[in-house]
Amino acid sequence: MPLHFVLGFKLAIALVIPVVATLVFRARALATARTGERTGERTGERTGERTGERTGERASERAPGVRP
Amino acid sequence: MYAGHLGFALGAYSFRRTIPLWLVLIASQLPDWLDAGMCMASIDRGPYGLYTHGLVAVTIGAVAFGVLTWLLARDLTGALLVAGVVLSHYLLDYFTGLKPTWSGGPIIGLYLYSRPVADLVLESFTVVAGWLLYRRTFPASVRNDGMVYATLFALIALQLLAGVVLALSLGGHIKC
Numbered sequence: 001m002p003l004h005f006v007l008g009f010k011l012a013i014a015l016v017i018p019v020v021a022t023l024v025f026r027a028r029a030l031a032t033a034r035t036g037e038r039t040g041e042r043t044g045e046r047t048g049e050r051t052g053e054r055t056g057e058r059a060s061e062r063a064p065g066v067r068p
Numbered sequence: 069m070y071a072g073h074l075g076f077a078l079g080a081y082s083f084r085r086t087i088p089l090w091l092v093l094i095a096s097q098l099p100d101w102l103d104a105g106m107c108m109a110s111i112d113r114g115p116y117g118l119y120t121h122g123l124v125a126v127t128i129g130a131v132a133f134g135v136l137t138w139l140l141a142r143d144l145t146g147a148l149l150v151a152g153v154v155l156s157h158y159l160l161d162y163f164t165g166l167k168p169t170w171s172g173g174p175i176i177g178l179y180l181y182s183r184p185v186a187d188l189v190l191e192s193f194t195v196v197a198g199w200l201l202y203r204r205t206f207p208a209s210v211r212n213d214g215m216v217y218a219t220l221f222a223l224i225a226l227q228l229l230a231g232v233v234l235a236l237s238l239g240g241h242i243k244c
Contacts, residue, residue, distance in 0.1 A: 011104050013230045014070045019093045021222045022074065026089060029215035033207040 069164040071227035072194035073097050073157060078219075079198030080153050082205050087137055087146040095137075095153045098129045099161075116175055118168040121161065130154035163190055184231055195223045 077096035081089055094101065102120040106113050113119050134151030138144060161167050164187055166177040180187040199220045203211055210216060 007104060007107055009233075010230075013226060013233075015097055015100060015104065018071060018074050018223055018226050019090065019097075021226075022078070022093060022219055023090055025215045025219045025222070029206055029210050029213050032213055032215065033210040036209050037207075 069160045069191060069194075070230050071223040072160055072164075072191040073100075074223055075191075075195030075198030076156050076160060077153055077198070078202035079200075080149055080156075082201035084143070084146045084149050085205055086143055087141050087150060091133075091137060091140065092150060092153055095133045095150045096157060098133060098154050099126055099157050102129070114168070116166065116168040118171065121158070122168045123158065123170055123173075126155060126158045160194070184235060188227065188231060191227050192224055195220065195227070199223070 073096040074093055077092045080096075081087070081092045099117075099120045102125075103113060103117055106120060114122065119125055130151040133154050134147040137150040138147035141147070158167065162177050164178070164180045166175050166179050168175055180190060202219070203216055206213075206216055
């Protein structure tokens with residue numbers, strides 16, 4: 001078997017592929033985390049808005065002269 | 069040792085996240101990169117790879133990568149950690165192979181390559197231990213994500229592939 005084929009095979013398996021795979025997996029996992037954070041922020045904002053609206057409505061019911 | 073070096077690098081990185089991960093990974097394999105590069109360039113690597121895997125060569129590599137890390141990150145602790153990762157290559161290879169010490173010095177090592185199962189167990193243990201530390205560097209929300217586990221499984225799978233294919237198809241442990 002040609003030396004450079006053997007060396008290329010070894011280089012790919014033992015050196016290049018593990019390094020590249022590790023970096024790709026890390027990048028994708030961190031991207032997933034960032035997407036989750038943004039989704040959580042948006043969900044939290046919407047929930048906060050609805051909670052605020054309901055709180056305002058209840059306050060206006062208790063004090064009919066005051067609109068939420 | 070193959071994947072075990074990367075497992076060690078992942079574990080080391082967990083203690084200093086300010087330094088680039090790619091630099092730590094390359095540092096852990098530095099003697100092997102030099103070995104492969106010199107082989108491709110048809111440069112003499114010395115008996116038993118003395119010029120890439122000897123104590124002096126590994127120490128020079130550790131100093132060089134320590135300086136490189138300091139230049140890139142201006143982080144002395146990080147630079148020392150990366151230098152330590154380069155030195156770890158010699159220690160880990162001691163368990164799996166036969167390594168030169170210095171010119172005219174003894175060849176040392178436990179040579180676990182001759183016992184593939186024991187070699188796989190040691191490599192896998194090193195990868196798992198390093199991965200467990202590395203996993204802590206991710207936000208809690210993704211620590212159980214498939215991508216985080218894929219790193220672990222990919223490294224062990226590559227170790228298996230390298231060990232089996234190189235041992236069965238290529239006639240043993242081929243360095244060059």
